[in-house]
Amino acid sequence: MREIEFELCREMDLVLEDWRLYLEAEAAKEPKAETRIDFRIEKWSSRGDVERVLASAASIPIARAAFQEAIRCYAGSRLTLRHGTRIVEEHAPGAENSHR
Numbered sequence: 001m002r003e004i005e006f007e008l009c010r011e012m013d014l015v016l017e018d019w020r021l022y023l024e025a026e027a028a029k030e031p032k033a034e035t036r037i038d039f040r041i042e043k044w045s046s047r048g049d050v051e052r053v054l055a056s057a058a059s060i061p062i063a064r065a066a067f068q069e070a071i072r073c074y075a076g077s078r079l080t081l082r083h084g085t086r087i088v089e090e091h092a093p094g095a096e097n098s099h100r
């Protein structure tokens with residue numbers, strides 16, 4: 001079961017990377033079009049800094065779905081869903097009321 005979860009998380013990483021590359025390619029095609037990617041899902045290190053941006057989204061429904069998937073894949077890590085500098089949701093293992 002653990003191997004299946006690992007594979008799914010690895011597949012999620014690949015899909016997110018493909019999506020990021022696609023968005024960059026599309027943005028390069030149309031320099032006039034503005035795509036605002038305001039929401040970020042971040043994985044934090046034990047030192048308290050952002051280790052990696054797992055996903056970015058332009059809308060809150062997509063950002064929330066990506067955040068829930070990130071929690072499933074990185075359940076033992078601190079994760080945040082941010083809109084600019086504001087934390088919309090947070091997953092902090094072991095902390096009470098970690099979701100906002």
